[in-house]
Amino acid sequence: MDKDFKMVATTIFGLESVLADELKQLGAKGVKESVRSVSFRGDKGFMYKANIALRTAIRILKPIKTCKIYDEEDLYESIQKIKWEKYFNTEETFAVSAVVNSKNFTSNSHYITLKSKDAIADYFRYKYDKRPNVDLQYPDVKIHIHIQKDWLTISLDSSGNSLHKRGYRSATNIAPINEVLAAGLVLLSGYTGDQNFIDPMCGSGTILIEAAMIANRIPANINRKHFGFENWKDYDEDLYFTIQDSLLKKIKNSHFKIMGFDKAPSAVRKAQQNVINANLDEFIGIHHVNFFNSKKEVFGDTTILFNPPYGERLSIDVKEFYTKIGDTLKHNYPNSTAWIITSDMDALKYVGLRTSKRIPLKNGDLDCRFVKYELYEGSKKSKKNNTDIIY
Known part of the structure; x- marks a missing residue:
């Protein structure tokens, strides 16, 4: 031994x-x-x-x-x-x-x-x-x-290449989120697969894929082709496959919805390809939808988690953009918990919702906050016009 x-x-x-x-x-x-x-x-x-x-x-x-x-x-x-x-x-x-x-x-x-x-x-x-x-x-x-x-x-x-290189991401958009950070955000949110999950600005789908692997207890690096320890003199291939098999036996199927939206057709295509690469297309739905024109159409509790543009690498009108995030959440997503990560602390002021948690994190070299909003039904009248219905 x-x-x-x-x-x-x-x-x-x-x-x-x-x-x-x-x-x-x-x-x-x-x-x-x-x-x-x-x-x-x-x-x-x-x-x-x-x-x-x-x-x-x-x-x-x-x-x-x-x-x-x-x-x-x-x-x-x-x-x-x-x-x-x-x-x-x-x-x-x-x-x-x-x-x-x-x-x-x-x-x-x-x-x-x-x-x-x-x-x-x-x-x-x-x-x-x-x-x-x-x-x-x-x-x-x-x-x-x-x-x-x-x-x-x-x-x-023992890892060789960084473990954030899971092996499923073949296509990315501008400013993609690191897979390790994406998984960390999902775990910090408390999501375990026992409720619906939405990433309303999903980009290349990384957060969705990490959430689906968590929900289904799929090992994070099961798609990796190689680890550094495989070159070591004491590498035990039989032991490796025994360990891998024991982890695969713990996989379960979550029956709650996991959905991603993006307004850019190119992002939707990239996310769909990455989901297929991760063998998770039966668990994740990607929709060509502008979040600002959407509303909640799934029953039950829902975790909303997203990495919106910070204004660092993507040009946006920060005040208008984050105000629309807050308005959409409070009017169209009752009975949900929303989590947002951003490096723009001033932008959070425009969301117009009270945070119930603020967690300091790093995204690359950027100092960020991961913030939580609890959204309750009945606090605001729902907007009934100009909405995309999501199933």
Whole structure:
């Protein structure tokens, strides 16, 4: 039986507690939150499970060395002391990434990456008179360097490509939302598949797809073609497929409606293609509808969740646009809970509805708020003209 070891799952700022809850539900041990990351313990099988199932993780790192360092020479020497042939050989390729948060290092992360790469290459050259090549796109082994104050952590990246690359998105629109953030928004909203779900400005359909996978308990990365750990010397293919099969057996069918609207025909086509790629077309309906001309036509409680234009990368009249969002929600969507993410704090003033929750998040480099509105029937008379009926 494999022994437990420490791992670190990285994530987006604001999703640390969501990721920690995911890990606990999967069965992780010693779960501990940090900024943009959560550490935990598990065995090899759990590492496979975490990569396949976690919705809000960007990478799953396996630390192989932690020590104190004070300058670039310490960094070089610490990396050279690792027996790198345990992890890969001179015929395989590697790549290094680095994150630096230390006053001791005035160099940027790119320089630290180069210094670390040289230390690994020199290790092989000195010992075997040959060095492995670097491949930034498709390396056999990815190595992550993290410097926090005086502490260096060297890890193997078990994920390979970022876990937000689920494998279903072949078409995107302007300013598409990251899949990890989309899943995090759905989980923060409390949606579990036990009510209707609408994304009224669905773009390429990412939020809808993540919601459908949550509703049906489909593993987040089941469509991925490859994980980094598949190149490792100790990769156990039988164990991997056993873990994958056990997760697939937990899939269920949600019978509530999941719908997306967009006013742009091109966006509708892209969303429909991505839904097909994710094998979720029987669960998600995409409609060519302008949200501002729509009304609620589904029975029962409904979660409305969307990522409207911020005005950062898409040109809009912010006051008019967000006023229309508020008017449409309060007049046409009774008995619903609406969630909006935006980086434009002033724009929220124009919605004209009282927020019941405000959660700080990051969307790329943008500081955002994820806000909740509770909409009740009877508070306003419904508009009866110029509406698209949605079934």
